[in-house]
Amino acid sequence: MRRRSLLIAVPAGLVTLAGCGDDSSDSSKADASPSASAASAAPPPKIVEGPLPAITAGTKFGTKPTVAKGSGDPSKNLAVRTVIAGGGQTVAENDFIQADYLGQIWSTAKVFDNSYDRGTPLLLQLAQGSIIDGWRYGLAGKKVGSRVLMAVPPTWGYGTQGNAQAGIKGTDTLVFVVDLLAAFNAKSSAKGKPVAQNDAALPKVGTNTDGKAPAIDIPKTAAPGKLVSAYVLEGDGEAVKESEAILCQFRGMVWETGKEFESTYAQGRLSQFSIQQMQQVVKGLAQGVTGKKVGSRVLVVVPPSLGYGDKPPSGGAIKKGSTLVFSVDILAKM
Structure with a gap:
């Protein structure tokens, strides 16, 4: 069975046909989920530029990165930096994005998930309850084709309960590298x-x-x-x-x-x-x-x-x- 992302907060409901009743058992979504209620109840984070660890290898867009261990204490705010600026569509909240990503723990540099090895980009909606809030706030306003580096404190990640499946504690700040491959919204059409x-x-x-x-x-x-x-x-x-x-x-x-x-x-x-x-x-x-x-x-x-x-x-x-x-x-x- 294809491994599923650890980032999803709750399974996204399927839009159904002709009044057939919602089906929220989308098997392409993650079983391991942060507490959407804890994160979403918090006010919007202050977004700062650092501190952030360095990307030491795989520095090109679309290539699997290697990221250094965090140095010192991470910010209690959401740290976000665009390390490669794209020129595509600007991403807004509630858009769907397609992205490759790597996630690791600040204090240990332990990688807990990445899509590069799976060869399948993540497709998700930047909506409350559909994704951890660090992504929802950190990626809004970024452009397709960008590589974004983020450090996400527990408040906007998995909350104080952490994520035992991924080895994430409730005190862990998470570091993500995200390559924004595409974005879709209600105005999107096929382009064939x-x-x-x-x-x-x-x-x-x-x-x-x-x-x-x-x-x-x-x-x-x-x-x-x-x-x-x-x-x-x-x-x-x-x-x-x-x-x-x-x-x-x-x-x-x-x-x-x-x-x-x-x-x-x-x-x-x-x-x-x-x-x-x-x-x-x-x-x-x-x-x-x-x-x-x-x-x-x-x-x-x-x-x-x-x-x-x-x-x-x-x-x-x-x-x-x-x-x-x-x-x-x-x-x-x-």
Whole structure:
């Protein structure tokens, strides 16, 4: 099983489809968690520039760093320094970030976690209760492409209880090196290359990349009886595996009526879902995004047999036998 990050405060809830009820059992999140209540109850920290230990090796962005042991007593404030300034998107609170990182203990230089060795960047939201507050406050305002060095006291880390799984005591100040690889928010879109949509029997999906909901033009013909999954914009990222989860924008409509039943654009927030968990909700959607590349917009047409069949959610636009039409922007995977 893929090892999970120690940084998450609590598992992030999955944005669900068509009133199916929240599912907070996202297996891509950490079991080991700091006390969100203790950290979040504290007032915002004063952010200072030091003291901070030196990065002695692996000094280039994206390479695994080696960090010296802390010298003397750490600050009781949150120490943050941009050691490599990026020129990308400015990160704001509640954005999702994709980052590589290394974390170690100030007093011993013991590394308790790093993503470089796993070969899988961390994908998380800079939101209260979703990440330790040292990250939430320390990374807000930084730009994608930056390397940020931080020393996080217990108040904005794991609190007085520490984290026994990671060998962190309640008195330990933590040192992090964070490489900000990407950032996403409610205005994010896929940035792939447009792919011709020549089949008149299928919906046409807009190719705008301005963060607004793409138009979905459903033909006034019978819906296809089989699952359809086709690129609208083809990205150049890695293909999504069945064992992974994705971060996405999506819009869902009913073929027969043209009514929208759910949209992240309308909700003003991104969606995270595990492919395996989505198999239990809308099997056709899970199958439709599996194998597609990160950075893509995908048209997925789900027949009733792979959707809700004769058991649709109550009170919504989806009825018995409805064919579902999705436009899905695959922003990142984890």
